Amino acid sequence: MPLEFLHTPEPPPDLGKPLLEMVLPSQLPEKDVALNKLLVFLQERRFIRGDDEEMKLRLVLDEALVNAIKHGNKFSERKKVLAGLYESPTHWSLRIQDEGEGFKPSDVPDPDDPESLLLEHGRGIVLMKSIMDDVRYYRNGSCLVLLRKKG
Amino acid sequence: MTPVMSIDPKKNHFMVEVSGEVTCVFLSDARILDETTVKTIAEELMRLVDNTFKIKLLIDFSNVEYLSSAVLGKLVAIHKKVQEGKGHMKLAAIKPAIKEVFKITKLDKVFDICDTHHIAMTSFQTKRFGLF
Numbered sequence: 001m002p003l004e005f006l007h008t009p010e011p012p013p014d015l016g017k018p019l020l021e022m023v024l025p026s027q028l029p030e031k032d033v034a035l036n037k038l039l040v041f042l043q044e045r046r047f048i049r050g051d052d053e054e055m056k057l058r059l060v061l062d063e064a065l066v067n068a069i070k071h072g073n074k075f076s077e078r079k080k081v082l083a084g085l086y087e088s089p090t091h092w093s094l095r096i097q098d099e100g101e102g103f104k105p106s107d108v109p110d111p112d113d114p115e116s117l118l119l120e121h122g123r124g125i126v127l128m129k130s131i132m133d134d135v136r137y138y139r140n141g142s143c144l145v146l147l148r149k150k151g
Numbered sequence: 152m153t154p155v156m157s158i159d160p161k162k163n164h165f166m167v168e169v170s171g172e173v174t175c176v177f178l179s180d181a182r183i184l185d186e187t188t189v190k191t192i193a194e195e196l197m198r199l200v201d202n203t204f205k206i207k208l209l210i211d212f213s214n215v216e217y218l219s220s221a222v223l224g225k226l227v228a229i230h231k232k233v234q235e236g237k238g239h240m241k242l243a244a245i246k247p248a249i250k251e252v253f254k255i256t257k258l259d260k261v262f263d264i265c266d267t268h269h270i271a272m273t274s275f276q277t278k279r280f281g282l283f
Binding site: 028029032051052055056058059062063066111117118119120121123124126127130131 | 219255
């Protein structure tokens, strides 16, 4: 069965109180700086606990930022990535927005198709869905929202 | 285990030890995250596979605490290359959190994963490849 996730042309809704917002150039070394800032912040707020949690979140955030820089903005010097962390009474969420055109859900490999197993790419959404509580794509896929329940 | 060859590629991202017929690769970085490191490791491993006919490749993950999903893609590419060359690849000593990542992505069904280096070595030595 193909992966199920929200994919809509609509802009994202209000995600709650902004905790940290960054604007990044579309370069991979910048991604590592942003990733570390986000993880330190998540640890300080106790949204994530322990090394295993950190490992999984690092994997998910890395995937989200690399996708925005590489596939969304295609490393364009003119395009930026917005990364924001938000808090609502029940969830914390991460919004990663690029200036690309998004993607078609039909282009995402079906993880149950045996042929997908030997692809070199296409595992990101599977990982995000498994590690986060919800994965939603707005603006045709150029704005990713990852949600996690608090506590 | 008696090492007969040792190679330290750029920045020592891994060490190679040849023990009998088995080529053991010990990944040295605790965090395999940035694209340049992933690319360098993959290229070096591809070269190793290219240069060894019917390679018996053991990749030891005991030092690895974190990896990015780009690593998973590269491992698939190396696995395919090993298979093309009629070789065999095993992964060993993977930390539980990383093993879970392999499970989530169903790569635990693609790769031959052994709990320890020793188990992987033993299974290489006892397994017969092909009919002869």
